[in-house]
Amino acid sequence: MLKFILKRLGSAAGVLLAASLLLYILVINSGDPLGDLRESNAENREYLMQQRTEYMNLEQPWYLRYLTWLTGVSKCFVGACDLGRNINGIEVTDLLANAASSTLRLVLLATVIAAILGIAIGVLTAVRQYSGLDYLVTFLTFLFFSLPVFWAAVLLKEYMAIGYNNWLENPQISLGTSILIGVVAGLVLQMLLAGSLKRRGITFLATAIFVPLLLQYSVWLNFYRFPQMGPAVIIVLTVLLALSATAMSVGLKEKRVLYPALITAVLVLGMYYATFWLLAEPNGWLLLGGAILAVVIPGLIGKLMGGRLSKAAMGVSVTVGLVGAGLTVLDHIFRAWPGFLDLKGRPIATIGSSTANLEGGFWDHFLDNATQLLLPTIVLAIISLASYSRYTRSSMLEVQQQDYIRTARSKGLSERTVIFRHAFRNALIPIATIAAFDFAGLIGGAVVTETVFGWKGMGDLFNTGLHAVDPAPVMAFFLVTGTAAVLFNLLADIVYAILDPRIRV
């Protein structure tokens, strides 16, 4: 394995070097770096051109310029990267650090969401091939896939930012709208839950009646400006979760699983009160610590009380613990929302990654970052989600035709085991490659998304550099994206080996 990796790395380095030379030559010949000055009527135009020529070494032959750059880059190996300066005299290393962190913030969440949702949808549609759900999802994914980013972003801004903010000034939902939403929700839900015609009918009716009522109730509560949950809702939800998770895994009769789950639910309530003041003004580490505890403590309870069912007990308890902790955090976010609205009257912004000079505490900044990230994340996720779900679907369908799946079924394994343990794992193999490339591509910056939402990430670095015929930022961009492509390619190979024992050597 090591030899394989080293060999791959070696060839990758060669490719990178050759590509960098090619790109460098292309960039410096892509236009006239003095173009803006030539059309200027400044009196000392000649002097300015001469200054820039000297500053950017324009008079040196291409190989000398490239070598200068390469020497700077090679210092990276001794920990003193010198990627040069851009046309404005700013260190490219600094520019790159800012651009990379901004792009990562932008694409990381979107990619993870797209991958998880996309794969889930793919599996679901493959299992229910040729059902109404399948057709609907197929239609939607093709629609999303063909959406031009720019247009989608403008629409999202129009409705989800401007429209929502306007609505939020005085949130009202008319009776007609509520009923319409209820009907649509009912249709979608019956499609998702499926079953016999009678069951579908009941699901539809229940949803179509319940959702409008809930919406009207929320309006009466003024929920959208003053959301509230409170400990009562948290405990009811966690207990319900404990009951249903137990029922789904081993059945309610198994006290060894039920009790730890219920104990966890009660603990959640206890922790809600215990951490109330702490969580009113927390920090990132505190939340992380809380999340770890929410896994470890229920896990221990499950292990100790579960006996021979300890695995199931642990799973159920941890789920209950995590969801309970999540609800507790959500409760605090709800509490912070009205104050946040006072600071930022129109919460969903159309541009930027944060509000400048926002006052307020941890939750206000948390909410600010979340609301700023919302739109670009949706745009990016919706578009790559489409391809994930399509690939997963076809890959799942292919795997399900295999002989070993039939064997597994005839062995009498439950359908869930067949799908998740036997089919799904194998279906994931091609997805691993796509995910790796997708992520490497996204690091390169979602140029259009960045531009439309006013983020200065990798895409902007590249674009600005190229327009100014300024090689240093463009090459820095290349360095990161090229390396990422190579590394993720390698990673995909390794993941392949983990997922598919046949190619493990």
Place this chain on the structure above:
Amino acid sequence: MRFQRVSKAVVVGAAMALALSACAPGGSETSPSASESAGGGNAGAEATTTGLADLGDIATKDGAIKVSIGAPEFISYNGNTPQTYSTYNSGITDRMFASFVYFGTDGKIYPNEDLGSFEKISDDPLTIKYTIADNAKWSDGTDITTADAVLAWATQNLNLNSGSKDKPLFNSVSTDLGDTVPKGPQGDPAGKEFTVEFKAPDPDWQIQTWMLHPAHVVAKKGGLSTEEFVAAVRDGDSKKLEKAAKFWNEGWTTKPGTLPDEADIPVSGPYKLSSWKAGESVTLTANENYYGTPAATKELNFRFLADSGMVQALQNKDLDVIGPQPTVDTLEQLKGLGSAVNIQQGDTLTWEHLDFNFVKGNTMTNLELRKAFAMCVPRQEIVDNLIKPLNPEAQVMNLREVFPFQENYADTVAAAYDGRYDQVDIEGAKKILEEQDAVGTKVRIGYSAPNERRTNEVAQIKSSCDKAGFEIVDAGDPKFFAPGGTQERGDYEVALFAWAGSGQITSGQNIYATGKPQNYGKYSNAEVDAAWETLATSLDPAVHAEQTKKIEKLLWDDLFGIPMFAHPGLSASGADIQNVRHTATQNGIVWNAEQWMRAE
């Protein structure tokens, strides 16, 4: 079955939860009202001149106004080096530095009495006496003195160099003060008065920069006292100044997102830098030690945003003022927002023109052919089709050195141009071409492509002039101005481009006089040269006006080229922001940002 049980349980549970929690409506009983629209459009102080309006006795109001003039990131506190100089950077730094003069919305020069006053005390040699206001201080409390003027002079002085004039000590965009004012500002470095003596008469003496950066900071960073610094500059002691110059060149240019130490960036203007988030925005805060009219709003936030996101950001109130590139699409979108925004439209000081190629052998060296071409160019139609949609007030420009919105335009036009090319005269042009036996003459119109507007202009010229017997060729080329490009090779008959007016009186000499660097078409006319010489060596506005008329008339008679129109400008602001005013100058919409404020 299991699913059914679970979904039932969920429904029951949810109902239970709602009942249990017994929630009560949040917030106050009255629903928050939608924000009131500020009536009266662009309310606020009424401007009576093209200069800054008189806001009366105002105090700085809390709050922030968010503005975007484009995507480029803030570069540096010192925006005067060739690397850092850009209109975007100046849009921010101009708020921080007071100057003795400023440009009004039509390019007229107004004195800034907050900083001080100046008067011409002698014509020969041209000597100006500047007096800095007694209470004028940097934001750190240091007095603004003659030493600061000496720094401004030093940075524009090529005689302070390390070896030769190619390697000036201070790496600045403007470089000529060392030669035009050999001795620099004279006066006690710690005093408030200084005089400058020009070697030759300079009609543009008013707009020379005599106040820029804080000398006490540069001196300190250079390891000198302010007095030592001034003495070294006056003695031309380059060695001693090296460290200070290095600081001026590079010390203020920091890592994006990190401002220099607060002690190093005092300001003389109404705003100072307060925070910078890389890739996002720079925030300026009102300078509480400002000695003049205080800034109207406490914070100004400059966002770096590409045009494509501006209109929606304005609509969503993420921004309060935007200065996009003017396009018909943007204007339509802005109009769609109705009374929620104010739109500022108008001319700018950049003007489009067709210039003939006078290089020997070119067909356009024939005056008759130039006349025929001028007759068939549909200037009015071009303005109607391409410019009026953006600026309803736009008109065909009939002069080169004076813009239609300037006060001396009508007077100068009357003296220089009789309106002979106002109407398209295809028949007249045809007749000339036939007389000259030049029917079918190929006219290559060159410009720097891609440029949609110019492509359209050429298309309109073609459809008109081809009728007269010319053969118009669209010679747009990305490398039109590049070395070895169309322009340099002279492979064109007519060049289509724009000059940006700078507010200088003499800048046209570089374009129209024989052998000057911007005289691309190699035009030469002894009378024009002489008129420029007279203009450039006189300090008398009457002489300037008279010579301008003379030059304009000669250039029309000789058909140096055909002026077309002033480029339109566009900006918009939220209806609740007062005192946002269009300006024709390159300062852009932020020119009076210190006066912007939010209506109550």
